[in-house]
Amino acid sequence: MLLTSTRLAVRLAQVARPLPIFSRTYATTEPDLKTTLKEVIPEKRELLKRVKARGDEVIGDVKISNVIGGMRGLKAMVWEGSVLDANEGIRFHGRTIKDCQRELPKGTSGTEMLPEAMFWLLLTGKVPSTTQIRAFSRELAEKSYLPQHILDLFKSFPKDIHPMTQLAVAVAALNTVSKFAKAYENGLNKAEYWEPTFDDSISLLAKIPRIAALVFRPNEIDAVASQELDVNQDWSYNFADLLGKGGKQNEDFHDLLRLYLALHGDHEGGNVSAHATHLVGSALSDPFLSYSAGLLGLAGPLHGLAAQEVLRWILAMQGDIGTKFSDKDVEDYLWNTLKSGRVVPGYGHGVLRKPDPRFEALIDFASTRPDVVANPVFQLVKKNSEIAPRVLTEHGKTKNPHPNVDAASGVLFHHYGFQQPLYYTVTFGVSRALGPLAQLIWSRALGLPIERPKSINLNYFFVYCGICACQPHSRIVLKKGLNWRAISSLYPSYYPYINNLGFPRLQCIFMHPSYAQVEISYSVAPLAAFAAAAAYANAKWHIAKDLTSIYTERKAELATNRAAANGRLCIFFLFEDIATAYPDKIAIWSRERCYTYRETLAISSQLAHYFLSIGVRPGQLVGLYSMNSPEYLFIWLGLVCIGCAPASINYNLNGESLIHCLKVPKTRFVVVDDDHECRERIEAVRERLEAELENTILPLGETMNKATEGFPSVPPDETYRLNVKASFPFMLIYTSGTTGMPKGCAYTTRRFYISVRNVGPNTDRWYCCMPLYHGTGAVFTMLKLLGGVSVAIGRKFSARNFWNDVRDSESTWFIYVGETVRYLLNNARSPRDKDHKVVGMLGNGLRPDVWERFRDRFGVEQVIEFFNSTEGLLSLINLNRGPFTSGAVGHHGLLFRYRLRNVYVPVAIDYETGDIWRDPQTGFAKRQPYEEGGEILVAIPGKAAFQGYWDNDAATEKKFAKDVFEKGDLYYRSGDALRRTSDGRWYFMDRLGDTFRWKSENVSTAEVAEVLGQFPGITEANVYGVLVPNHEGRAGCAAIQVSTSDINWSDLEL
Structure with missing residues (x-):
């Protein structure tokens, strides 16, 4: 779902005032929530219009495992509030949990963020002020009272009805007061659907704590219904008060409840409760009916019952090993659980592949409270979190051996006397209302259609994928033992080419096994011959690999030609699309801090405005004399944004060579690193730079930060980057020359555009400490960044710090040149040599004598060795996974x-x-x-x-x-x-x-x-x-x- 470019694209959740170059966005005015939302909606609608215009774009593949595996991992719905990354955890409009804890307003007592502030953030993308959130909390308290028929409903419930059934039924029954249902019945403009949906959602948020309290206190229905709430207190405090746990003596429980409700409010849109709400809401059911469906999904044991299962398991574990346990006691109990065929509850996650940040937040909360730390049950939770990941890893049947949020939440409730496990899911239901209701409002504001995926039957897989439909007892054996499965397994690799070459009968046989079974009696010979020939050809001559490369190359060229014809060949258009599609994904990791795509776009846009303000004009080259840093990439993108490009100069050059590198592109500006050695080399030639070359020196660091403050964080008008020529540099790099002076060589816009069209967003992170003035480091780092793949930037190569950077950044690939690999191999061996997440490495110059030694020692599975002239006319690549092409520069x-x-x-x-x-x-x-x-x-x-x-x-x-x-x-x-x-x-x-x-x-x-x-x-x-x-x-x-x-x-x- 790549998007087209416009200035509105980057206003996903930004405030009106400009951003300083490395700052966060905050709301600065005092409108209420509905007014704040109303200001944001037009921009999002414009953005959706642009997305629809690119409706034929491919955003991913659908595998059989996606379809029959519960649609796991399938990108199939729009969800505004949060993004869940397998390695980074949850982000709410770009903010981590720690960011939210630091930035969101807190209650009048206590230290934890308020869930209603989280709702504000989810809905608007902005952090509310304390004044705004106090007013919102008051509104929720005032609207908390229930109609009489809800009280009558509770009085009619059987005593043995499940708590979640009570909650879901009561929420559904509130639709009698739905403003949306009444407005829709009376006739309502589609563009206005969101307003009564908003009103109903706020009404439900206000009422659901009181409904939950009725579930918890079934013998006090009238008392709970009439209990007055403190309008000067927050949503969580009043919820606790309704549960009978108000007052100063319960302040720690209030804080736990605030944290729990905020953490559980949203976790992307694909989980059962969120998706069920979205699905039912897409049929224009009102928020009460829609969220009732979400609650029924939450009641399922695979979704919302985990916290109580963990508590039961932990208490049983404590009963078995006691309160004075050793590490071995815990490990033995874990192994006994696994060997009995049971799972260890509270560990693993459907998406996450690292410890759940929500678990870490709860543990941090508990660790500051001595009474919790002294609790033997909590000590057991802590000990489990230290030992269970190793046991589960050794067991080998889990993709994520780390604790999730449920490993701690139920135990903490239990500690504070909230000891009714059946009620934990009800509390979860109160919390989860935040995210799905926020999204429901957005679905109506954007006019999203009814959800209607296409279903298929099992025979479809046989027909479309060429899977053998024959039962084992009737398998047809061809000549030399070649069976139908062997033939059909070859077909997917060759289908596009068979189809284009015009073999309709062969295509029919492959695509329709039922037809093939009828015809196979007189088609066996040609099929067997084709299959045997195809298998032999592919093994010996790598036909499928070549065909795929030719097809990919042609597809990229066609996309590039279309962009050129439309005047949109400038690479910044692609970056805007990616940043708009994945605003909250980490774009750049560095030792100093990480930047999301939203932040990267905002900063590079500010720099673009700054460059224009000092006289940089489209078509110019600007010198970039800097070590590796995120700022290097920001500068580069900022220049490309206005139709310019960097001349990337080796920061080790000085004297005549440095002067020469600025003379060649006729620069008028040179951006200089704030590293003191870089500054010294520039200072040594400053007089010539300014007088002879008429260059203005632009120092990085605080000077540039202050200079860019106040500039807009949205890109300048796109006219600056329209109609960039295919031959114009995306960057100017230098290669050694016979005179001792480097030669400038343009890495053209067209060449880069063709390359980046073959890169797609994924969950990898690429580490680069190779100098960004060098083609290898610069090109591949920027290719990944602009393709939607996160990058990690090392200041410079250090054999001592290389693996620390790789581990800390959680990189899965790294970029190399041959010498650096030899330096790493010459390091002393370490027990941590294979302690990393790296699956591959890409670069050039890897000598054959170190190739396999490096792979064996460090456990790097894939090597992509390429051989590419700087000028771009000779290009070879070797995707190597084994000994066959080891040592080769291409194949x-x-x-x-x-x-x-x-x-x-x-x-x-x-x-x-x-x-x-x-x-x-x-x-x-x-x-x-x-x-x-x-x-x-x-x-x-x-x-x-x-x-x-x-x-x-x-x-x-x-x-x-x-x-x-x-x-x-x-x-x-x-x-x-x-x-x-x-x-x-x-x-x-x-x-x-x-x-x-x-x-x-x-x-x-x-x-x-x-x-x-x-x-x-x-x-x-x-x-x-x-x-x-x-x-x-x-x-x-x-x-x-x-x-x-x-x-x-x-x-x-x-």
């Missing part, structure tokens, strides 16, 4: 080998001159067999295929080879020697240019010679590479001429 199946047979061409090299070897008689080059290898030339139709080096025609011209095999042909010189095996594996042989690697950087021989020439006594230096037998690459050597008369020996230190 091509048969189709790609045929497709590129005259595009990637190895030629013989004259190693004396480093040039292409040419036949003395014909003047043509000698094409080498792929197995022997040589320098790879890339056939191009014309010089325009290579954009060239920025403002460097001479260097660009050297990359072309003309008249290579015949007069008039044209090739791009890669400067690298590679070979390809007969089965398609590419291997690096040698770097043929005048550069070598130093600490993961390309360094030219001329650069090294220039440095050597600065030493006293060295009058001339020539640096070159020498082949070393049985070793990759060349050794760097230097021939120097020394004049001893120029040396002051007393100044030298050995």
